[in-house]
């Protein structure tokens with residue numbers, strides 16, 4: 001039997017990626033929605049044949065506790081709203097999936113992890129790339145030291161965002177490139193080394209100061225890892241880039257793109273990295289649901305989201321201190 005999923009927040013990612021993926025999943029299906037917009041409720045109800053009793057708004061959401069159709073609540077709201085809705089879902093006794101970035105602060109992430117633990121539900125973060133066999137291929141090079149130790153990673157993650165008043169440009173809603181595209185660059189460095197960074201230095205920049213008044217448009221950051229490996233990362237809402245290169249003691253590997261929805265690919269001295277993948281989000285959903293059903297470990301639990309936000313907080317500290325090195 002498929003588990004029932006309710007999406008919270010019906011913006012771009014829910015509409016264009018998650019709902020279509022939930023039509024392809026084998027272990028779960030879209031059965032409910034939580035939305036603040038009545039017209040969206042009507043459209044989604046018709047399009048996905050949803051029962052009236054499975055449609056909630058932000059006020060009556062907590063009543064989902066009494067709804068056996070819904071096993072999983074997937075929070076797809078602006079980052080500053082993740083904590084509230086993850087905690088409410090956990091208190092309702094539902095399994096919780098939450099989009100990246102997990103939340104704006106370490107304190108938020110810890111509260112979310114605690115709420116899920118207290119209510120004996122699992123928390124998975126929407127790190128879709130970790131479910132992609134192309135990502136797993138380069139993670140394996142790091143894990144198995146295929147080319148010796150990884151010494152240096154360069155990674156870029158960005159796109160040109162033409163919007164001017166979206167939550168991505170709004171501090172209170174959890175905007176700023178670091179939590180957004182920045183976590184891809186950070187994950188690239190973490191996954192390509194297989195290590196957790198011990199220090200960071202960072203710089204922010206913008207070419208559009210009229211739009212990026214509250215949050216950073218572009219960031220560069222440099223990470224140091226316990227083995228001595230280094231990473232130079234670049235992330236932006238003003239530059240299209242999607243690449244990763246790792247130089248190792250006895251070789252290299254590179255990916256371009258490394259964090260797209262489709263077509264992630266790369267190469268190493270062993271040949272091309274180019275695994276087929278039907279639908280990345282469907283793979284993520286099915287693998288996470290399988291872990292819930294079997295009681296096995298999630299690929300990206302709340303603790304994994306927290307690891308990134310710890311580094312993101314250190315990056316803000318570094319910039320506030322004029323680019324000082326911050327220990328993590």
Ligand code: NAD
Nearest residue numbers: 009010011012013014076077078079099100101126128167
């Ligand atoms: P979006 O702006 O398109 O959608 C956000 C939704 O939240 C909208 O439906 C909006 O109505 C709702 N909302 C409720 N209260 C709001 C408020 N006060 N201000 C603004 N919106 C409010 O954003 P999105 O691109 O769908 O992103 C949603 C989440 O999904 C974010 O956490 C984002 O980082 C994540 N995301 C992840 C991926 C991925 O590849 N994993 C891709 C895109 C977005």
